Amino acid sequence: MNTKQENKKVFLEIVKQLQELIDKEQIKPGNKLPSERVLSERLNVGRSSVREALRSLELLGLIETRQGGGTFLSSGQHIQLVEILASFILKESRTVEEVHDTRKMHEKEAIRVICSDKSLIALPVWESLFYKIEVESEVVRHHILREFVITSGNRLSLKIWMQLAAFSATPLKKITTEQEKPILLVLLKSIQLGFKKEALEAYDQWMQHLNTIKEIEN
Amino acid sequence: MNTKQENKKVFLEIVKQLQELIDKEQIKPGNKLPSERVLSERLNVGRSSVREALRSLELLGLIETRQGGGTFLSSGQHIQLVEILASFILKESRTVEEVHDTRKMHEKEAIRVICSDKSLIALPVWESLFYKIEVESEVVRHHILREFVITSGNRLSLKIWMQLAAFSATPLKKITTEQEKPILLVLLKSIQLGFKKEALEAYDQWMQHLNTIKEIEN
DNA sequence: AAACGAAAGTGGTCAGACCACTTTAGACTT
DNA sequence: AAGTCTAAAGTGGTCTGACCACTTTCGTTT
Numbered sequence: 001m002n003t004k005q006e007n008k009k010v011f012l013e014i015v016k017q018l019q020e021l022i023d024k025e026q027i028k029p030g031n032k033l034p035s036e037r038v039l040s041e042r043l044n045v046g047r048s049s050v051r052e053a054l055r056s057l058e059l060l061g062l063i064e065t066r067q068g069g070g071t072f073l074s075s076g077q078h079i080q081l082v083e084i085l086a087s088f089i090l091k092e093s094r095t096v097e098e099v100h101d102t103r104k105m106h107e108k109e110a111i112r113v114i115c116s117d118k119s120l121i122a123l124p125v126w127e128s129l130f131y132k133i134e135v136e137s138e139v140v141r142h143h144i145l146r147e148f149v150i151t152s153g154n155r156l157s158l159k160i161w162m163q164l165a166a167f168s169a170t171p172l173k174k175i176t177t178e179q180e181k182p183i184l185l186v187l188l189k190s191i192q193l194g195f196k197k198e199a200l201e202a203y204d205q206w207m208q209h210l211n212t213i214k215e216i217e218n
Numbered sequence: 219m220n221t222k223q224e225n226k227k228v229f230l231e232i233v234k235q236l237q238e239l240i241d242k243e244q245i246k247p248g249n250k251l252p253s254e255r256v257l258s259e260r261l262n263v264g265r266s267s268v269r270e271a272l273r274s275l276e277l278l279g280l281i282e283t284r285q286g287g288g289t290f291l292s293s294g295q296h297i298q299l300v301e302i303l304a305s306f307i308l309k310e311s312r313t314v315e316e317v318h319d320t321r322k323m324h325e326k327e328a329i330r331v332i333c334s335d336k337s338l339i340a341l342p343v344w345e346s347l348f349y350k351i352e353v354e355s356e357v358v359r360h361h362i363l364r365e366f367v368i369t370s371g372n373r374l375s376l377k378i379w380m381q382l383a384a385f386s387a388t389p390l391k392k393i394t395t396e397q398e399k400p401i402l403l404v405l406l407k408s409i410q411l412g413f414k415k416e417a418l419e420a421y422d423q424w425m426q427h428l429n430t431i432k433e434i435e436n
Numbered sequence: 437a438a439a440c441g442a443a444a445g446t447g448g449t450c451a452g453a454c455c456a457c458t459t460t461a462g463a464c465t466t
Numbered sequence: 467a468a469g470t471c472t473a474a475a476g477t478g479g480t481c482t483g484a485c486c487a488c489t490t491t492c493g494t495t496t
Contacts, residue, residue: 035447037446045480048479054447067487068448071446101374105375160378228449229448266448269478285458286456286477286478287478289477289478
């Protein structure tokens, strides 16, 4: 079948036809798709070709498959491909500095977003972070920064940030209470008050402080 | 092999092993990957499983295949998943917004970096962009924004931005000279002078203007 | 009516076969 | 000897059939 001379990949054609089928059959997120064997018959292609298309869509997070159960239209959150893309991108340009800069970019943007949204700065999260500062642990910094990005509400940014954080993970010493804690207090307090400028300054100061620590440790 | 512990998907495992192989064998963009038959033998899996993984990566634009030629690590940019994802994703407005927000984040950060670096604002690029504004084309906006990110010098940010730009590509009308050009002039001029605040304001104004256009067209 | 269990359905994987196309290398021509 | 041409090898593209593991379904049994 498919006399199509066009040099188009067939599995891409199947992907396209699957979309049309989903649209035509009014298949909503969570609904079941026809089985691979049925699809292969309806589209006049081999089952392996159908599978190549389905596996692609699964990697993109657009569908979910359960062995013995069937194939289902994903109910959202299809951002998991970010992880695969990120790992490839990071492999190519794993300049430590660039990763760090990009990561800071996302963190600062999160702070900006939070400070501009009254409903976000009113969240109880910040209070709990005050307590976290007291708990001297190596991962507190990571937790705090992650909380920033999470609270900002951009799930995509969070995905990217998590990848970057995984690459630039440089386990440092515990929080140095004498110097670091006051900075963090200012940062958190500024956020709670919605003082964007002050928060960003505190953040910069914090990062600068961390660099100092790193140099000392090396 | 397949000691198969966890219920992890095998084709995902192959994707992972392919990444490791690319890393270990020092395969650079444009280089050839082992043939499907060789991979199937080396990884102790069936050829069809290898193909499912390869097709997934191809859909992501991470590899390219030429019939009779072989499989090659992509030299980038060829992202055909855009169309597929777009039709799936465009229904979820929240995701679209997140992509757009994240993209703007990278663009604004690029502007900040540029304005803070005298050697960057002195570049002849900006002069050439003035001319580009005159050329009424649909892709001028994309070119300008890309130039920002490129000039900022963070290649990782550029790669992320390119992915995001591919997703959020919403072909608009040509630049509306009456309203848009003056904004762009202010933006470029502000950058040349290193006026960070003014440049960012002009950028925001620009984005706002683009939103207005989009609403009108819909 | 509830519980159980066999059968059907479905995804997961593999092997083999053929096709179309590209690359390679040897035979041929000059 | 150099270049050209063609056949063979290599490679991706696709299909078929088979078997496995798991889930769902439904009829039988209790």
